[in-house]
Amino acid sequence: MDKVLLSKDEAIEKLKAKIDAVKIPEGLEEKVKEMFSQLSINSHNDQTFWQNYQIANNYIDWLIKIPWFTKTKDILDLQYAQEKLNDNHFGLDSVKERLLEYISVLALQNNRNPDKPMRAPVLLFVGLVGTGKTTMAKSIAEVMGRQLIRIPFGGLGDPLYLRGRSRIYPEAEPGQIIKGLVNCKSNNPIILLDEIDRVADDALNTIMGVLVELLDPEQNNHFVDHYIDYPIDLSQAFFCATCNNTARIATAVMDRLEVIQMPSYNDDEKIVIGRDYILPKAISNCGLSNEEIKISPDVWSQIVRPLGFDAGVRTLQRNIEGLCRKSAKMILDGKAKQVIIDETNVKQFIPQW
Numbered sequence: 001m002d003k004v005l006l007s008k009d010e011a012i013e014k015l016k017a018k019i020d021a022v023k024i025p026e027g028l029e030e031k032v033k034e035m036f037s038q039l040s041i042n043s044h045n046d047q048t049f050w051q052n053y054q055i056a057n058n059y060i061d062w063l064i065k066i067p068w069f070t071k072t073k074d075i076l077d078l079q080y081a082q083e084k085l086n087d088n089h090f091g092l093d094s095v096k097e098r099l100l101e102y103i104s105v106l107a108l109q110n111n112r113n114p115d116k117p118m119r120a121p122v123l124l125f126v127g128l129v130g131t132g133k134t135t136m137a138k139s140i141a142e143v144m145g146r147q148l149i150r151i152p153f154g155g156l157g158d159p160l161y162l163r164g165r166s167r168i169y170p171e172a173e174p175g176q177i178i179k180g181l182v183n184c185k186s187n188n189p190i191i192l193l194d195e196i197d198r199v200a201d202d203a204l205n206t207i208m209g210v211l212v213e214l215l216d217p218e219q220n221n222h223f224v225d226h227y228i229d230y231p232i233d234l235s236q237a238f239f240c241a242t243c244n245n246t247a248r249i250a251t252a253v254m255d256r257l258e259v260i261q262m263p264s265y266n267d268d269e270k271i272v273i274g275r276d277y278i279l280p281k282a283i284s285n286c287g288l289s290n291e292e293i294k295i296s297p298d299v300w301s302q303i304v305r306p307l308g309f310d311a312g313v314r315t316l317q318r319n320i321e322g323l324c325r326k327s328a329k330m331i332l333d334g335k336a337k338q339v340i341i342d343e344t345n346v347k348q349f350i351p352q353w
Contacts, residue, residue: 071188075145076107127262130314133242141190149180157200164227174227188236197243208250215256282324296342323349
């Protein structure tokens with residue numbers, strides 16, 4: 001479209017207007033000016049010019065979206081944090097206490113040295129599946145009032161997924177770190193590196209090398225994405241990571257992490273979680289009211305453990321969501337106005353394999 005409507009000089013001026021409309025680092029301004037000069041030099045060849053123009057246009061579109069100087073204001077209220085953590089998670093008192101300690105330190109730093117950059121620890125939540133590792137990271141974002149970037153590492157086999165691809169390649173794009181910053185529109189988000197122990201075997205060493213740079217406070221203030229090709233300050237981001245075990249995580253990475261062990265839930269804890277946390281959400285998500293579905297206290301043990309021990313609560317969540325869906329169908333079919341689940345019918349609502 002630009003090729004038809006604009007002359008080459010007008011096209012370059014359009015790019016300059018885009019970049020002039022936003023604030024970017026001074027060093028990057030010089031880099032962009034060099035790019036414009038190179039574009040002008042190549043303007044004698046139509047095909048080359050418009051190819052380079054499209055590359056430059058895409059590049060500037062990314063540059064102007066990056067939140068170079070934009071950050072969210074932290075909520076560092078200890079009572080608020082305690083209430084939110086208790087609302088979102090039952091038990092896990094030792095984990096919550098550690099998080100409250102970190103928030104206290106950040107609050108003191110902010111109050112006494114407001115001009116000094118705050119550096120949070122890098123937390124690694126270790127535990128079996130379903131023990132609340134990912135949701136704990138989400139709770140930290142909610143507690144601190146920050147945006148959340150979740151980057152899944154399961155099966156990850158290419159470090160360029162994190163670092164981006166150089167602009168010399170067709171259809172090059174930034175990596176997930178930059179894309180996350182663009183999406184959340186702040187440079188101090190919570191960055192969740194999820195399941196860092198599940199990286200593909202053939203890429204393990206190179207991806208661990210990227211993690212060393214990301215998680216080291218001495219290096220992540222000038223993280224370089226191959227596409228952007230200019231240092232980006234990630235020192236104000238709060239990094240969290242999760243894993244099932246630490247055996248496949250490089251020693252250099254572990255040295256930069258503070259490990260928080262996520263304990264397994266016992267049956268009594270699961271009953272409370274199922275009854276007080278999961279069930280109300282499942283009822284609401286199915287369009288039911290609290291009066292339309294009732295679960296007898298006697299059957300919670302069967303809902304919690306239909307197939308034997310499970311360290312997490314995902315099976316419990318699936319069971320509860322399933323019985324709510326069955327109840328919704330019965331009510332919509334006119335078979336019942338209220339569904340009561342007790343010893344006489346619980347097996348009809350819980351999967352039996």
